[in-house]
Amino acid sequence: MYIAANQYSGSTLLAFLLNTHPEIASAGHTIGWQGLSPEFLCSCGAQLRDCPFFTAIRRHFEEAGLPFTFDGALPTKYSISRFDRLDRIVFDNLPKLRSATLERARDRLVERIPGIRHRIEAADRANVTFIEAALDYAGASVYADNSHSPYRARRLAEISTFSVHPVHLVRDVRGIALSTHRNLGWDLEFTALHWVRVQEQIVRVLQNTPSFADCAAEYDNLLVHYEDLCDRPQAVLAKVVRPIGLDAPEGWTSFKSAEHHILGNEMRFDAGTVRKSERWKRELPRVTRKAIEARCRDYARKSRYCDALTQILDPMFGG
Numbered sequence: 001m002y003i004a005a006n007q008y009s010g011s012t013l014l015a016f017l018l019n020t021h022p023e024i025a026s027a028g029h030t031i032g033w034q035g036l037s038p039e040f041l042c043s044c045g046a047q048l049r050d051c052p053f054f055t056a057i058r059r060h061f062e063e064a065g066l067p068f069t070f071d072g073a074l075p076t077k078y079s080i081s082r083f084d085r086l087d088r089i090v091f092d093n094l095p096k097l098r099s100a101t102l103e104r105a106r107d108r109l110v111e112r113i114p115g116i117r118h119r120i121e122a123a124d125r126a127n128v129t130f131i132e133a134a135l136d137y138a139g140a141s142v143y144a145d146n147s148h149s150p151y152r153a154r155r156l157a158e159i160s161t162f163s164v165h166p167v168h169l170v171r172d173v174r175g176i177a178l179s180t181h182r183n184l185g186w187d188l189e190f191t192a193l194h195w196v197r198v199q200e201q202i203v204r205v206l207q208n209t210p211s212f213a214d215c216a217a218e219y220d221n222l223l224v225h226y227e228d229l230c231d232r233p234q235a236v237l238a239k240v241v242r243p244i245g246l247d248a249p250e251g252w253t254s255f256k257s258a259e260h261h262i263l264g265n266e267m268r269f270d271a272g273t274v275r276k277s278e279r280w281k282r283e284l285p286r287v288t289r290k291a292i293e294a295r296c297r298d299y300a301r302k303s304r305y306c307d308a309l310t311q312i313l314d315p316m317f318g319g
């Protein structure tokens with residue numbers, strides 16, 4: 001299972017909840033990030049180098065003869081350099097082009113370049129090894145990756161070892177705008193525009209990936225709204241796992257009792273109960289909320305993915 005999302009959308013919370021299911025294992029943000037180190041505290045409270053889960057992962061890599069370190073991005077990341085911008089052009093979105101056809105052509109082109117093909121094959125092997133090790137450790141059958149980028153979901157779907165079921169996690173853009181403004185200093189309206197572009201990108205990639213075509217045809221089936229997840233976790237989680245043939249256990253709303261080794265934000269140390277963050281309702285003035293809505297609606301109206309974007313926006317702003 002793959003969770004595609006904008007940052008600050010509650011993907012760490014969703015990973016915790018999914019990881020509580022006996023058949024599901026998740027390490028959360030499975031590709032690491034710049035600045036990750038062996039001293040980083042896993043959600044189990046141990047440093048990564050001492051955590052039993054990540055020790056088991058490292059052992060599987062050693063047995064497979066593959067490198068594995070906790071310094072920055074993990075070997076599971078599709079990457080050719082330490083420069084994020086270059087990696088984005090090779091593996092993610094082509095800036096400003098917004099074309100599924102050109103992105104597919106780019107994918108076929110880079111796969112023909114021997115040096116890049118070698119890196120893709122190495123990352124494929126690393127992903128298979130990581131996921132098999134995580135499932136083995138947890139005694140689970142489904143792995144949940146919340147690494148955000150839909151392009152990663154597409155890459156993973158090309159590995160024949162497993163099948164990928166995508167989920168598109170959405171949080172109210174006004175909450176995203178406030179979180180991004182507070183954490184990164186971004187302008188609120190600029191964040192709203194960036195957010196709606198990311199939503200369009202996720203829709204475009206999922207709808208244009210052949211193995212996702214069936215489930216993405218009724219796009220609402222892929223959508224998980226963070227606010228719904230917090231209000232009705234049992235029902236929403238049941239909807240998330242039904243397509244992969246799993247039942248939802250009773251009382252699936254508290255997650256502290258299970259063993260977790262999740263790479264994610266600071267909520268990994270929370271009390272283990274679902275708490276909805278809606279600070280924006282207190283802090284964003286009405287005029288700013290209206291401006292954010294106008295930005296998103298205007299963008300969606302002109303998009304060729306208008307239908308799916310409307311399904312994303314209506315629950316926030318009213319249809």
Ligand SMILES: [Zn+2]
Nearest residue numbers: 042044051261
């Ligand atoms: Zn751990």
